[in-house]
Amino acid sequence: MIPSQREVEEAYERVKPYVHKTPVLKPSFLNEVSGVEIYFKCENFQRMGAFKMRGAVNAILQLSEAQRKAGVVTHSSGNFAQALSLAAKNLGVKAYIVMPKNAPQVKKEAVEGYGGIITESESTPIAREQEAERIQNETAATFIHPSNDKNVILGNATSALELLKTHQNLDYLFAPVGGGGLIAGASVAVKYFGKNCKTIGGEPFEVDDAFRSLQTGKIESNKTTNTIADGLKTSLGDVNFPIIKNLVSEIIRVEETEIISAMKLIWERLKIVVEPSSAVALAALLRERQRFQNKKIGIIISGGNVDLKNLPF
Amino acid sequence: MIPSQREVEEAYERVKPYVHKTPVLKPSFLNEVSGVEIYFKCENFQRMGAFKMRGAVNAILQLSEAQRKAGVVTHSSGNFAQALSLAAKNLGVKAYIVMPKNAPQVKKEAVEGYGGIITESESTPIAREQEAERIQNETAATFIHPSNDKNVILGNATSALELLKTHQNLDYLFAPVGGGGLIAGASVAVKYFGKNCKTIGGEPFEVDDAFRSLQTGKIESNKTTNTIADGLKTSLGDVNFPIIKNLVSEIIRVEETEIISAMKLIWERLKIVVEPSSAVALAALLRERQRFQNKKIGIIISGGNVDLKNLPF
Structure with a gap:
C-alpha cells in the first residue's frame, strides 16, 4: 500500500534525465514576517510549469x-x-x-x-x-490517472525527495491537497528521507474533501467547488487515500481571501509567478504560524500556470 | 572618464556582502522560439527587487x-x-x-x-x-544621483560582471536604457570581462532620448514620456553619456506592444515577475532576432517591482 524507499529512489533515478531539478528559494523577508524559516521548492519552474x-x-x-x-x-x-x-x-x-x-x-x-x-x-x-x-x-x-496512480505518486514524490536531500532538517513539509497525488508523494518522501519531519496539507475550506475524509476515514467528495484554487477541486482516490491517511499529519484549511493574500505575497516579494493552488500551502502555514515559530518548513510550490488575463488581485 | 578594470573589481568586492548574487536563467523554450541562446541575469531577485x-x-x-x-x-x-x-x-x-x-x-x-x-x-x-x-x-x-554617478554606475556594473564570470562566451549583452546608469555599468563590465562581447541597449520608441543622443553626439531629452516602461523615462547624464558613447554598440528601439508581449512571455514561460522596463531588452532582441541567430546573448532583467493591480495584459 505504502511505496517502499527503494521504489522512491528508483523513481528518482528514472525521471531525473527528463525533469528539471527545481530551485529552492529562501526568502528572508518572509522569515521576519512569520517567525518561521521557510524553504520554497519551486515546481513552477518545472518543465511545463508544474510538478505534474x-x-x-x-x-x-x-x-x-x-x-x-x-x-x-x-x-x-x-x-x-x-x-x-x-x-x-x-x-x-x-x-x-x-x-x-x-x-x-x-x-x-x-x-x-x-x-x-x-x-x-x-x-x-x-x-x-x-x-x-x-x-x-x-x-x-x-x-494514466492524474493523481490516483502509484507511478504518478512515486514521480511526484521526487520533488520532496530533492528538497529533503539538500535540506535534511526540515521540521515540516507543506503541500496543497487536490486530487491527493502530490501530498501522497510528498508524505512518502518525508517518511523515508525526513528526520522527524511531518507532512501537512493545505486545503481550501470551499473544497475540504480531504480534511473531511481524514475525519470520517473514508473518501468524501465536494458538494461545491467554489474556490480560486482550480487545481484543488478533485477528490482523493483509493490509491492515494490510504497513503495520506497513514502519512499526513494533518490538513489545515484556509479561506479564499487567505489564498489570494498568500499568492500576492509570493508574487510581490518572491517575484515568481505561481498558481492559486500553490499559494494554499503558504496560506495554511501563515494561518497557524504561531504554532510553527522557529521551525524549519519546506513548502512545495506546485505550479505556475495561470491565466494572466484573469488574476485575483 | 571610463572607469578602470580595477575600479570595477573593487566595487564588486565592496558590494558583495550586501547584495544577492542573482541567479541566471536559461529558458530552453525561448531558444527554440528565437533561434538565440539567451541567459537572463535576474536582478528582479535582487534585494528590494532591482539592480539599483x-x-x-x-x-x-x-x-x-x-x-x-x-x-x-x-x-x-x-x-x-x-x-x-x-x-x-x-x-x-x-x-x-x-x-x-x-x-x-x-x-x-x-x-x-x-x-x-x-x-x-x-x-x-x-x-x-x-x-x-x-x-x-x-x-x-x-x-547621490540615481544614474548619473560614477559609484552608482560601478555598483551597477557588478551585475554584468557576475554574469560574465560564469558565462564568459557571451556574444552580446542586452540591457534596458533609462537614465543610463545600468547600460553604462554593463558596458564597462563587458569591456573588461567579455570576450568579443558587445553591449546593446533596448529603449522604447516613446522615450528614445538615448538613441537620439548617440546619433547627435549630445544628450537629448524626451518630449513625451508615454511608455509603459516607467523606469526608462529619465534622460542620460554627463557622467554616463561619455561611457555609453564609447562602449555601447547600438540601441534598438521597440514599440509598446512589443514590450508588453515580451513581458507576457517572461511571466508566462519563465514564471518570474518582471517590470515592463525589464522586458524592453528582450523585446529589442526579439525584434531583430534574425541578426542574432545562433548567438549567445545575456539579458539583464533589471527589476521586478510592479503594481499587480495595474498590469498591461
Whole structure:
C-alpha cells in the first residue's frame, strides 16, 4: 500500500534525465514576517510549469515497449493534461487527452502545443471517463490517472525527495491537497528521507474533501467547488487515500481571501509567478504560524500556470 | 572618464556582502522560439527587487565616516528611492528621499518600509532638485544621483560582471536604457570581462532620448514620456553619456506592444515577475532576432517591482 524507499529512489533515478531539478528559494523577508524559516521548492519552474511533469514521466517510463507504442490516455483540463502531453512527446509516445468542451481555449492550446491529441467530452466526470474508456478500447492506449496512480505518486514524490536531500532538517513539509497525488508523494518522501519531519496539507475550506475524509476515514467528495484554487477541486482516490491517511499529519484549511493574500505575497516579494493552488500551502502555514515559530518548513510550490488575463488581485 | 578594470573589481568586492548574487536563467523554450541562446541575469531577485541596490550600496560605501553620519539624499519615485533607503538602512545611514506629491501611495509605502525619510515636492524636475538641495544644505547629507554617478554606475556594473564570470562566451549583452546608469555599468563590465562581447541597449520608441543622443553626439531629452516602461523615462547624464558613447554598440528601439508581449512571455514561460522596463531588452532582441541567430546573448532583467493591480495584459 505504502511505496517502499527503494521504489522512491528508483523513481528518482528514472525521471531525473527528463525533469528539471527545481530551485529552492529562501526568502528572508518572509522569515521576519512569520517567525518561521521557510524553504520554497519551486515546481513552477518545472518543465511545463508544474510538478505534474514528474508523475507523468515516471508513469510513462514504467510502460512496456508495446504499451508505449499504443500510447497513453488521460482526462484532465489542468496541468496533468499538459504534463502527460509533454512527457509523452519527449518519450516518443502518443498522448490522448480528454478535455471538457468548455475548457478554456488557452488550456487546449497549451496541450496541443505539447503535442497532445485532444478529444472533447461533456463536462461531467462520467462523460469524460466514458470518453477515455472509448479511446482505450479503440487504441489500446494505457489510461494514466492524474493523481490516483502509484507511478504518478512515486514521480511526484521526487520533488520532496530533492528538497529533503539538500535540506535534511526540515521540521515540516507543506503541500496543497487536490486530487491527493502530490501530498501522497510528498508524505512518502518525508517518511523515508525526513528526520522527524511531518507532512501537512493545505486545503481550501470551499473544497475540504480531504480534511473531511481524514475525519470520517473514508473518501468524501465536494458538494461545491467554489474556490480560486482550480487545481484543488478533485477528490482523493483509493490509491492515494490510504497513503495520506497513514502519512499526513494533518490538513489545515484556509479561506479564499487567505489564498489570494498568500499568492500576492509570493508574487510581490518572491517575484515568481505561481498558481492559486500553490499559494494554499503558504496560506495554511501563515494561518497557524504561531504554532510553527522557529521551525524549519519546506513548502512545495506546485505550479505556475495561470491565466494572466484573469488574476485575483 | 571610463572607469578602470580595477575600479570595477573593487566595487564588486565592496558590494558583495550586501547584495544577492542573482541567479541566471536559461529558458530552453525561448531558444527554440528565437533561434538565440539567451541567459537572463535576474536582478528582479535582487534585494528590494532591482539592480539599483548594487549602485546604492556602492555609493554609500564610498562615503567617509563623517559623510555617512550626515546621511544621503536623492530624488526618485522609482526603484532607486527604495534601493537607497534599504542600502542606507543596512549600513546604519539616514536616507532622505524626495518624491513627487503625486507618486503612487504604494511606492511611498515601500520607501518608508525600508526606512527612507520622505519629503514631498512638486512633480517638476526643478522642484525636486531644489528640494534635494535644501535637504543637503540643512542636513549636510550627500546627494547621490540615481544614474548619473560614477559609484552608482560601478555598483551597477557588478551585475554584468557576475554574469560574465560564469558565462564568459557571451556574444552580446542586452540591457534596458533609462537614465543610463545600468547600460553604462554593463558596458564597462563587458569591456573588461567579455570576450568579443558587445553591449546593446533596448529603449522604447516613446522615450528614445538615448538613441537620439548617440546619433547627435549630445544628450537629448524626451518630449513625451508615454511608455509603459516607467523606469526608462529619465534622460542620460554627463557622467554616463561619455561611457555609453564609447562602449555601447547600438540601441534598438521597440514599440509598446512589443514590450508588453515580451513581458507576457517572461511571466508566462519563465514564471518570474518582471517590470515592463525589464522586458524592453528582450523585446529589442526579439525584434531583430534574425541578426542574432545562433548567438549567445545575456539579458539583464533589471527589476521586478510592479503594481499587480495595474498590469498591461
